[in-house]
Amino acid sequence: MDPRDPAGDPFEKHPYLPVSPLTSAQMMYIAGETQDTSDETTTLIESIIHGQVVHMLTTANDLALRRGARLFTVADLIFQFRHNTPRVDRLRTFLTWKAIRKTVKDADDKDALAAADDEPDVDDGAGAGAIKAIPAVHLPWDLASFFAEQPPDSDDAATATAADALTSGASLEKLRRDDERTRTMTVDEYATWSEYRHASFTWRKVKRFRAWAGLGVIADHRAGDDVLDVLGFVTSEMVKRLTAEAMAVQAREGLGVHVVAVAAATATATAAREKTTAGGLFGGARGEREAVAARHVRVAFQRLQCVPKKRRALLVGTRLPRREELQLVRWLSAVMSGVWLT
Template sequence: MAENKGKYRTEIQQMMFVSGETADVALETTSMIESIVQQQVMEMLTRATVLAARRGVRTISTDDLIFLIRHDRAKVSRLRTFLSWKDVRKSAKDSDDKGGADAAADDFDLTANDPTLGTGPSVGTRNSKNKKAKVGLPWDVSSFYSEQVPEREDEEDEEEDEMTAATLARLKQADERTKGMNAEEYLHFSECRQASFTFRKGKRFREWAGFGVVTDSKPNDDIVDILGFLTYEIVTLLTEEALKVKAIEDAHKRESGGDEEKRGKKRRREPGLFDPPEEARTPVGARHIQEAFRRLQQPDLKSRYLSHVPKGNFQRTLKLI
């Protein structure tokens, strides 16, 4: 897999820029993120293949991948929304191909952005005339019964509430970042929002992810789209956590005086009238990404139950971000 490294540096830089990072990121940093993302994708494929084998099939399904992240309800809800809008866009495209362009234009806006910021390519929105299909999961309680309770328009579950909170937080962050941008800068920001590991790069992504090596399953378009969604989420989480690590490090340097403390000088907390301008914000480094990954790998509370009991040479499994 060594020959596949470094193929997504531009996409990673764009994703990091949308997540709050500067536009100039070192090659070492992007290479480390790409290695982490590739490791996560291969782990997903390995576990999904095991789940498929338990069902007696060799081909992994979308449910196998979603089952791996079932404990992150907000992410599952965002993914289900992404797949729902993907189905709406596909239906609108089919209607357009069959001559229903005028009707599709009334019910669907192909130029609108994804309602969940930072989830890859835009998938469009709809108006109140069309209702997007809800993606069902086989482990949902409602799937245990042959008859379904009619859905109410005002019905919202906890997953949607968590997704809404996360989406609003990202929208607020994007609003703060774009508040002082001019038209050209905002256009670049909008283009970076469309960055994806898989969009129009399906063949390259399959080779990079290890299809045919990690798993013999041949992925369909839905599998590739889900992995593209999850890779975007991984880069976003790594960047946001790395920025927190760097902020703590910078605050500690300011309080301790940095290099000036070694020369016995006391640095002022507040800038003076004749102080030189502060240096431009430096990008996160590989050490920040490494620490962010370590934090994201910390086990949940239920995973630490009875962890004090000696178990010999116990190695904790990789945690999916």
């Protein structure tokens, strides 16, 4: 499916589809998959992401019930990947920028009302200070939340914390990767990349996303929370991470490393792989890289489901059963994964 062809999106023609395959293709394009992916691949990715969202909502609802609350909050979602520092930092940056835009918009609205009323007593310094103050994103497990009373300079400390989130290592690393990726792009390619980099399952599809994810059935939240924004951000990141891992699996397959997927590869795929690996001095010319297939996505998801060693318990010689539960798609740095991420 070509993400650059808006007419080829069956999302608008068939309202029963859960999410738009074109949106998945756009997020895969940002992750580095510039080839036309098949409908089977995009459907498989959407199915995996749907399972991840249902798992997150179920866990968030359980956490809210433990507190005695009927509705879950954004903190219940972030708590599930609180140990994933890069993802939390990126989410803090995302929420901070959203709060900044809202603050600036409110300040502009107040200035417009003041200009319409011709009030000469408006304090311009207070308005400028309100815009300069960066809203901080507080989480219940932050150090400041352990104490009932806050020091007098807590506002300055919160502003400094929010500023650190905007210039965190994860944000700077993302900017560096984006600059490296777009350095050799043409004008048209960069325009396409700039358009697709904001693709999300929740953008202009809030009602459909709520029905697809099960919000209101599995769990529910307050209307004013940023739950949909957080879910849209996390699902977009999961699609990119899964695509990058699938491309790494495809690269290993091209180097002669046999990949065993859940479904056996067909003879056509085997012949294409042998044609791709035919290199060397007397080998044929390498053609254009093929698009990521469904088998690559399956193997990538299996690899991402492996529990890190630091989270494993030594159960050798014991009778304790191993709990095999669904793991959230982790975020790894480019150094650890060996591929470019977004």
